[in-house]
Amino acid sequence: MDYTSDNLFAQMGQWLVAPENWSGERGIPMRILEHLGYTGLTMLIALAVAVPIGLYVGHTGKGRVVIVSGIGILRALPTLGMVFLFVLLAGLGLLPPIWALVLLAVPPVLSGVYAGIASVNRDTVDAARAMGMSEAQILFRVEVPNGLPVILGGVRAAVLQVVATVAVVAYINLGGLGVFLVEGTQLRDYGRLFGGAVVIGVVAIAVDLLMALVQKFAVSPGLRAGRAPVRTQDSGRQKAVASAQGGTT
Amino acid sequence: MTNLSVHRAGRRALTGLALTGLLALTACGANSDPAAEPKETSGGGGSVVIGSADFPESQIIAEIYAGALKAEGIDASTKLNIGSREIYYSAVEEGSVDIVPDYSGNLLLFVDPEAAAASPEDIAEALPDALKAKSADVNLGILEPSEAENKDAMVVTPATAEEYGLKSITDMAEVCGELTIGAPSTFQERSYGLPGLKEKYGCEPGGFESINDGGGAVTLEALLNDDVQVVDIYTTTPSIEDNDLVVLEDPENLFIAQQVLPLVNLDTVNEDAQDVLNEVSSQLTTEDLIDLNRQVSGDEKRNPADAAADWLEEKGLAG
Numbered sequence: 112m113d114y115t116s117d118n119l120f121a122q123m124g125q126w127l128v129a130p131e132n133w134s135g136e137r138g139i140p141m142r143i144l145e146h147l148g149y150t151g152l153t154m155l156i157a158l159a160v161a162v163p164i165g166l167y168v169g170h171t172g173k174g175r176v177v178i179v180s181g182i183g184i185l186r187a188l189p190t191l192g193m194v195f196l197f198v199l200l201a202g203l204g205l206l207p208p209i210w211a212l213v214l215l216a217v218p219p220v221l222s223g224v225y226a227g228i229a230s231v232n233r234d235t236v237d238a239a240r241a242m243g244m245s246e247a248q249i250l251f252r253v254e255v256p257n258g259l260p261v262i263l264g265g266v267r268a269a270v271l272q273v274v275a276t277v278a279v280v281a282y283i284n285l286g287g288l289g290v291f292l293v294e295g296t297q298l299r300d301y302g303r304l305f306g307g308a309v310v311i312g313v314v315a316i317a318v319d320l321l322m323a324l325v326q327k328f329a330v331s332p333g334l335r336a337g338r339a340p341v342r343t344q345d346s347g348r349q350k351a352v353a354s355a356q357g358g359t360t
Numbered sequence: 361m362t363n364l365s366v367h368r369a370g371r372r373a374l375t376g377l378a379l380t381g382l383l384a385l386t387a388c389g390a391n392s393d394p395a396a397e398p399k400e401t402s403g404g405g406g407s408v409v410i411g412s413a414d415f416p417e418s419q420i421i422a423e424i425y426a427g428a429l430k431a432e433g434i435d436a437s438t439k440l441n442i443g444s445r446e447i448y449y450s451a452v453e454e455g456s457v458d459i460v461p462d463y464s465g466n467l468l469l470f471v472d473p474e475a476a477a478a479s480p481e482d483i484a485e486a487l488p489d490a491l492k493a494k495s496a497d498v499n500l501g502i503l504e505p506s507e508a509e510n511k512d513a514m515v516v517t518p519a520t521a522e523e524y525g526l527k528s529i530t531d532m533a534e535v536c537g538e539l540t541i542g543a544p545s546t547f548q549e550r551s552y553g554l555p556g557l558k559e560k561y562g563c564e565p566g567g568f569e570s571i572n573d574g575g576g577a578v579t580l581e582a583l584l585n586d587d588v589q590v591v592d593i594y595t596t597t598p599s600i601e602d603n604d605l606v607v608l609e610d611p612e613n614l615f616i617a618q619q620v621l622p623l624v625n626l627d628t629v630n631e632d633a634q635d636v637l638n639e640v641s642s643q644l645t646t647e648d649l650i651d652l653n654r655q656v657s658g659d660e661k662r663n664p665a666d667a668a669a670d671w672l673e674e675k676g677l678a679g
Contacts, residue, residue: 137548198578203542203569203587281545283578284569290545293572297546 114302122302123309132306137290143314146287150274150318153209157216157269165221169228169258170250178225182218190215191279198283208280215276216269223265227258259330267322275315288314407435408629411442411457416656416664417510417596417649421461421620423668428640431672431679434633440664445470452625453495459637462623464505465616471495478613480505484621491623499626503634506641508649510596511618512552514541514608520589521606528609532590533563540567542579542588552615553592560612565590595646598654620644643675 193211201207278289291307412422429436442448471494547553575593672678
């Protein structure tokens with residue numbers, strides 16, 4: 112488009128308010144929908160993979176070493192490189208780039224679930240067992256509800272990372288808001304480049320706020336912050352877990 | 361929501377914006393490495409400085425120019441990897457570099473964004489005046505263009521070419537609806553992209569896949585897998601030769617000519633040197649560039665200077 116100013120920020124403003132950028136299948140609203148769609152799909156797959164493993168490891172304590180080192184390895188993978196690798200291995204299509212994002216989302220979810228379950232006071236778990244609860248009952252009625260703040264913290268961290276990183280899929284054949292970055296770079300259209308980056312930032316913040324609300328209302332009232340903890344020992348443990356998660360809880 | 365959390369959210373939003381801006385600014389600054397240092401020796405004694413853009417092919421051609429000049433006893437030094445056209449052009453303009461290899465069409469559009477010339481002859485004819493209009497204080501000019509060209513092209517597999525009987529984009533236009541094109545996302549809006557295909561050839565492809573790897577491995581894989589049937593890749597890409605790909609002819613000059621030629625400062629590059637460079641251009645072909653690119657950018661990772669020296673030897677220009 113033609114800008115009336117050479118100033119980058121003025122160009123960004125003009126790009127953001129131009130009506131033609133807000134309609135059609137290459138417009139901003141459509142790109143936001145695509146962006147959120149890829150994020151949702153990635154999270155569904157990541158949750159399906161990571162939650163069962165996290166529950167198992169958190170409950171039984173088996174395989175902790177494998178999980179912790181595995182998470183470390185996954186976190187070190189460069190997502191853009193993975194996008195290219197999967198596309199080269201599996202060809203063009205929706206799923207190959209999404210797998211690269213799943214690799215990004217699994218570590219925070221997995222560590223959140225595992226740490227959430229492991230953080231539940233052992234006395235509570237033993238009491239449940241003594242009352243005759245089965246292992247499944249202990250897991251889903253005691254450990255999951257009590258560990259929920261930490262679990263959701265992990266999920267929220269994963270969503271934020273994915274929504275901010277999903278732009279990389281535009282490098283191959285998918286859409287989403289990353290398209291504005293790719294095109295802006297190729298055309299040296301800095302209004303589009305900056306504008307696209309700002310839209311991604313705004314979408315990421317909005318999604319994170321939404322997740323904060325979910326986190327607030329999904330957690331049992333008895334566990335919400337502000338209630339005096341019954342045992343100080345317990346609260347110290349939760350804090351340690353929270354800080355291990357990068358303070359996102 | 362409490363006041364405190366509103367405040368916190370606002371602060372986070374600001375940090376996010378500031379970070380985004382910072383990243384983008386860093387990205388812009390990365391390319392602006394100016395070759396602004398003045399040249400040590402002036403052009404008077406017949407010594408010349410050859411610059412190059414920041415990609416391997418340009419460096420190879422610059423090394424070829426330098427090698428050919430040295431072989432004729434002309435004192436030539438190189439200043440490679442200067443940057444994008446904006447930067448190396450101003451280096452030639454201010455005199456820190458005397459010769460830079462360039463591509464005729466893009467050079468013309470750089471000095472005159474309104475230029476409409478598309479064929480090799482029209483572009484070569486338009487360039488001298490356009491250069492004078494852009495840089496009136498310096499005597500800039502071009503020398504003889506070579507046959508070697510590096511430009512976007514519509515490329516298909518031999519199987520597709522045979523199936524549909526494709527030799528040129530005109531043939532492709534007849535079966536356009538059955539073909540999916542793979543190209544960078546901006547192909548959808550560039551004048552030589554989908555709009556140009558429609559306007560010049562009446563071709564509206566059945567599908568479009570954006571692949572932004574600069575015609576690299578993913579583009580090639582998609583073509584060979586038949587995920588897409590036509591791709592936009594550069595004519596000097598070694599994968600064209602390696603896979604016997606068919607470059608479709610372009611009779612309507614959808615992709616304007618991009619002949620390799622030297623952009624020179626005519627005041628410092630004397631006639632002897634000009635003759636040498638013209639002799640190089642008369643021998644340089646697109647196939648040579650493919651071959652040189654393969655040596656330097658392929659698995660071999662040869663030094664551009666060594667690859668250039670071999671080429672000069674082969675063409676009898678090594679002195």
